[in-house]
Amino acid sequence: SQWGEENLQALSIQEGEDVTMNCSYKTYTTVVQWYRQKSGKGPALIILIRSNEREKRSGRLRATLDTSSQSSSLSITGTLATDTAVYFCATDATGYQNFYFGKGTSLTVIP
C-alpha cells in the first residue's frame, strides 16, 4: 500500500474555525493533490503541491509537503458551511500515469 496507517477521519467544527488535515504516504511522490468531494458529487481538485515546494496557498487553502517525513497537510482558514465535504489526498505512482488516493477526511462545518 502507498499509505501509512490511515482511516477515514471525521471532523466536526464550527463555522469560522480553522482546520488542518494530514496525510502520510510510504513511497516517493512528485506531487500531492488534494481533492474535495461534496455529497453526491465527484471529487474535484482544490490544490496541489509538488515535491520541490514546501508550501502552497490558494485563497483560504494552504497545503504543505514534507518529503523527509513523507507527509502533507491541508489547512482551511475561516471555514464556511460550504466547506463541508470529504477531503482526499492523492500521490502519484512515479513512472506511471495514475494516482493513489487516501481514504479521506470527512469535514462537517456547522453554521
Place this chain on the structure above:
Amino acid sequence: EAAVTQSPRNKVTVTGGNVTLSCRQTNSHNYMYWYRQDTGHGLRLIHYSYGAGNLQIGDVPDGYKATRTTQEDFFLLLELASPSQTSLYFCASSDRDNQDTQYFGPGTRLLVL
C-alpha cells in the same frame, strides 16, 4: 471547465448479470480512468487508458473489463456481476500535458443483488 459525464447514474442488477457503465469526456483529454469508491477504502483505480484502443490495468481489476472506443468514450464492463461489486463508480479524465489534474464525473451507483 472540463466536462465528464457518466451513465447510468444508478443501476440495479442481479448476481451474474451483465452491466456496462459509460463515460464520456468532451475536452479532448488523452487519459481516462475508472475508479470505485467504497467506505473505508477511498478511491481505488480499476482500469485506465491513454488513448483510443489502449487499456492499462489498475489496482483492483479483477472482475472488470474496460474498453476505450474513442478519445471521448470509456466503458467499464462487468460481465458476471457479484455483490462485492456493489459500489460507487467514478470516471475521470486528464490531459497529457497536465496529468496532475483529474476531472471526475458525477458517479454511477451500482447495486448488485
